[in-house]
Amino acid sequence: MSVQKRIWLTGASSGIGQAIAAQLAAKGHLLAVSARRAEPLQALAERFPGQILVLPVDMTDVEAVQQVGQRITQAWGALDWAILNAGTCEYVDVANFESAMFQRVMQANVQGTVQCIEAALPLLRKGIQPRLVGVGSSVTFCPLPRAAAYGASKAAIRYLFQSLELDLAQWNIGVTLVSPGFVETPLTAANDFPMPMQVSSDEAAAIIIKGMHQGKREISFPGPFIAVLKLMGRLPNWLRFALTKGMARPTSNKEAS
Numbered sequence: 001m002s003v004q005k006r007i008w009l010t011g012a013s014s015g016i017g018q019a020i021a022a023q024l025a026a027k028g029h030l031l032a033v034s035a036r037r038a039e040p041l042q043a044l045a046e047r048f049p050g051q052i053l054v055l056p057v058d059m060t061d062v063e064a065v066q067q068v069g070q071r072i073t074q075a076w077g078a079l080d081w082a083i084l085n086a087g088t089c090e091y092v093d094v095a096n097f098e099s100a101m102f103q104r105v106m107q108a109n110v111q112g113t114v115q116c117i118e119a120a121l122p123l124l125r126k127g128i129q130p131r132l133v134g135v136g137s138s139v140t141f142c143p144l145p146r147a148a149a150y151g152a153s154k155a156a157i158r159y160l161f162q163s164l165e166l167d168l169a170q171w172n173i174g175v176t177l178v179s180p181g182f183v184e185t186p187l188t189a190a191n192d193f194p195m196p197m198q199v200s201s202d203e204a205a206a207i208i209i210k211g212m213h214q215g216k217r218e219i220s221f222p223g224p225f226i227a228v229l230k231l232m233g234r235l236p237n238w239l240r241f242a243l244t245k246g247m248a249r250p251t252s253n254k255e256a257s
Ligand SMILES: NC(=O)c1ccc[n+]([C@@H]2O[C@H](COP(=O)([O-])OP(=O)(O)OC[C@H]3O[C@@H](n4cnc5c(N)ncnc54)[C@H](OP(=O)(O)O)[C@@H]3O)[C@@H](O)[C@H]2O)c1
Pocket: 010, 011, 012, 013, 014, 015, 016, 017, 034, 035, 036, 037, 038, 057, 058, 059, 060, 085, 086, 087, 088, 089, 108, 112, 135, 136, 137, 138, 179, 180, 181, 182, 183, 184, 185, 186, 187, 188
């Protein structure tokens, strides 16, 4: 086993986060796991007795997130890795453009993550080879239809982590930005468009963990999908429109009526 790490992982109740939690715990690491739903976190604790600190929280609640930080301080006094993976996705219906939806997505993905960073930083400063990890998205490599809110939130995550990397270097806190392509999770199960080169949660978790151990600054996968997205971002508009047509939403009922 690699040296046992003290890790805070958000979004551990399902999908990519749940798979990361199981793989890291199986290697003997100590994990503080967060998400709103306590039951799946509790199930992890029962599967890996003595290794899991169950810390349910809504990351949009700043005081509750601070209390999570205090609980980790009491338990371990430090963090070696903080993996801020929790996030949500909602799609834009442009015929019924709704600012409240943007607020929900930004509040969770951006402000929620920032609040977790606030709680994690003092602990990471006391950690061993500390690393702050943020989960963005490959959507930041190429604007896609209906993804204005989600994509904007993940573009914010990209800038946030890349900028913080410069500031945190003085304390030797490494920063990793994860940009997954399509991963099979409850979040993508609702998607009604093709999801090429989709990988399983377990595959995604293994790639992310390997990259973190290697101290990678950026982990994007799967490689061929990322290459296609980056290329698409540079295509002439007519071709980009043609290629993304399958993801666009037909005129909504409300608009048609
Ligand atoms: N799946 C993909 O294809 C894909 C691609 C690119 C990026 N990502 C990113 O990867 C991350 C994980 O996504 P996933 O696909 O694994 O989705 P998922 O299965 O829906 O998991 C999302 C996790 O975030 C937690 N969460 C959501 N809102 C929260 C809140 N307000 N407070 C605390 N926890 C909250 C959820 O737990 P509760 O519901 O229990 O709170 C859940 O554990 C997200 O940041 C997502 O944007 C996913």
